[in-house]
């Protein structure tokens with residue numbers, strides 16, 4: 033497996049400050065979250081030597097309300113992680129209730145549950161699965177730059193670990209799974225190929241003593257809210273409105289903005305939480321969705337680094353898991369099957385965009401918060417159809433994936 037690995041300290045570098053370590057791999061992945069760990073897991077299963085680095089500590093929480101959509105559940109089952117979630121106590125979501133101006137519409141999931149695992153649960157499970165597949169995953173290691181060969185092709189990353197050791201990790205392909213504010217996407221100059229116009233702000237807390245029997249999405253003019261049952265008997269309570277409304281209410285502070293917006297979208301919920309002093313709120317001011325060209329000589333982007341949808345979609349993890357599937361197949365075709373790199377990665381981009389664009393366009397319309405209730409209902413039905421198509425495409429990959437080396 034580690035046929036190319038050759039770790040070692042560069043001679044003549046005795047002090048900690050100047051210590052340096054160089055290793056060589058088939059693929060280096062930056063970011064050990066849904067996109068990075070899943071890509072690494074799948075590449076390792078193709079027999080490739082994969083190193084994953086992440087600057088954070090193992091098991092660190094992430095800014096996310098962590099609801100999975102159907103495609104995410106399909107992909108977690110395909111990679112063998114879903115069962116661990118389900119047996120580990122993450123509650124099964126059996127129904128979804130949409131509330132428009134007080135009127136409920138219930139969708140029974142017909143025995144095919146969804147899940148909303150805490151990121152402190154899901155992300156470590158994916159890391160474990162990646163390690164079991166043979167990938168090396170190292171936390172508290174920060175990518176600081178890119179290595180390039182004489183032609184300008186990306187040939188690895190520079191990094192620094194917690195002990196201050198400078199590292200050079202060489203690779204045939206560098207995968208950037210470093211999230212929404214991807215530095216690698218900036219360093220390679222990955223162009224935007226689609227940009228959204230709207231963005232919404234979100235604030236949320238994990239609350240005890242607020243049982244709910246499923247996902248609940250609530251819409252009122254100019255605001256939305258929701259309930260998402262998760263691990264440890266907690267429920268995420270979130271509320272959102274446009275980024276402009278968030279900016280205008282910044283003087284309120286997050287707590288009062290949350291209470292006011294929740295009161296606008298779901299007055300009964302706001303009442304139920306009134307006076308609770310245990311709410312640990314987290315907020316996100318918003319940023320418009322985008323697609324970036326996800327490849328170039330020696331590099332590829334996956335997950336939020338290449339494709340971001342407003343969080344009102346609750347779709348980022350699902351997107352990341354699906355992109356990991358498409359990218360890992362393309363990279364394996366190149367490194368194991370001898371396919372042309374540009375051709376294989378351009379195919380990854382086409383496949384990603386075909387599935388992502390219908391989702392991104394609907395989400396962009398929802399994130400304006402300028403809709404009427406019938407309009408937002410129409411958009412959400414479109415969004416549901418786009419996500420269904422994505423889930424079907426992922427499910428069908430078991431039968432349609434081109435064999436590596438074919």
Ligand SMILES: Cc1cc2nc3c(=O)[nH]c(=O)nc-3n(C[C@H](O)[C@H](O)[C@H](O)COP(=O)(O)OP(=O)(O)OC[C@H]3O[C@@H](n4cnc5c(N)ncnc54)[C@H](O)[C@@H]3O)c2cc1C
Nearest residue numbers: 063065066067087096097098099175210211335336348349
């Ligand atoms: C408020 C909010 C709510 C959300 N709610 C949902 C939801 O309900 N459902 C859903 O599916 N999605 C949701 N999302 C989106 C979801 O969180 C992301 O889409 C998802 O985390 C993307 O995964 P990723 O692996 O691409 O990137 P990330 O999860 O962002 O991981 C990137 C990793 O890269 C590491 N990294 C970055 N730079 C470096 C570096 N230089 N060196 C080493 N490591 C580095 C970071 O430490 C991080 O661990 C939400 C997002 C927000 C902001």
